[in-house]
Amino acid sequence: CFTSCCRKLELYLYPYDVLRLKNSLGIQSAEFMHRHTRIASGSHPFFPAVMLNMRDNADRTCPFLGPEGCMVYKDRPSACRTYPLERAVEKRAGKHGMVVHYFMTHHDYCKGHLEQRQYTVEKWERDQFLHEYNLMNDCWAEVDAFFATNPWQGEGAAGPRQQLAFMVCYNLDEFRRYASRHNLLKLFRMDRDRRRRIERDDAELLRFGFNWLQFVLGDRPTLQPR
Template identity: 35%
Template sequence: MATEEYIDNESDFIKSTDKNPSNILPEKLTLSSHLQFACHPGVSCFTACCHNIKIILTPYDILILRKRLNIPAHEFITEYTEPAYLEKTDMPGVQLKLRGEKNGCPFVTPEGCTVYSDRPSACRYYPVGMADFHEGGTNDASEEKFFFLVKEPHCKGHEEPKHWTIGEWRADQGVDLRDEMNKEWLRLVMRRKSFGLQATLSEAAKRMFFMASTDLDTFRKFIFESSFLDTYEMDADTLAKIKEDDVELMLFSFKYLANTLFGAPGLTIKEDKIKAKVEEIKKRQDEALLAAEREYEELKAERDRMLKERQEREAAARKKQADS
């Protein structure tokens, strides 16, 4: 199952097609490129691609699916997903939990997908992937996007007589909306990936990323029921939106994560909180300095005591020698 690809540079893409490990055809495609493909119950391999697969879920996927099922986020995560790390990083996410003897998607039946209109992003992209070249996932980096075709041996959809352009296929699959909803979250993942494994996220940062990415109900409580609003400047319009609108809340969570994990602009800490933090740091520094001074004085006193004892012993030894 193909998904949207964010690759660091073009040479990596070309190398990745060597020996064709992912059945990626080594050809860069554009929105106007030709595609011959169709998937429907009449194709002999129908639903084969829904088994033995790894489908990473984006925050928008989770939001749409749990609304489709009318269950809370935490229940969806527990029942339908399992933990996964994202894009060779230490960032925690989730993937669909496969079921049954055939190791299939929990939403697939012999008749097809039971949540087709709300299916995950990865399912919509197939068999067309997108490569997005930019440095570190940053918003201001120059970008080059192109598309590529995944052609797996078992897939007979490529033999169907239906012809499209890549742009027509993506429009039919509703990919453009998913691109927009997923973009900033994917860039968080790629920004983390660009740092390499020598840099690690703290456990607290991982927990925050996981919570904000998978459970908007809890993230909303974090904003409105913790010290968050005492810490950050928030305008009334934004607060009203994220209190009622899950999509707005999700998009805000990406901004919050970019700010707290990578120092990106977008959120402002209240002036009094900054002053309080500065005072707290200064107090800790002053306390550390006083502690160091006390330790120095104690060490100096101990040194003086030991020196005095040695001098007294030497004086006593000289007196004893003189008396003898």
């Protein structure tokens, strides 16, 4: 990483990106969202997107860029890991399976293009530890495709249902408290090991949250009620 691309970014953050970054910084989801993000228009009109705020300086540098490089390198967002590739997932609501597309981008300021080592897509993803990110982002693509069907039942943008969905996706610490208050895990059939993982692991909680949203908002069989 030569840090040349860590400036003037229009960087979208997915739910798993926020999870990794807030844990890396040791702060709650709500604090991370307040300090480092802004709301923007998404790929469809029924759910907003989240973007990373740049610093208010001449170069509009990434807030996590330090003198020696990326300060959250181990937990940097998926877009940073994937670059110079771009990964697009085609998922249509109501249809099974996904189609993944890759695009190569080239910017003159990127010194990585001058390197001699060659990669296949598979090798690059292994090198950048993208497996878990891709799995979580594919889950998110399915949920976002579900949101594109406008499951808010006439409430419109920022109604109670959409606010609930936004909490699950981007304020995971609050969702954990919500799940505890409402005993959500006890409402569904799952083995003890899975329940324990959800209680202890943020990524497992996010997966559960994705399934729960589709169950409660769309009556989809993503969970088994008791």
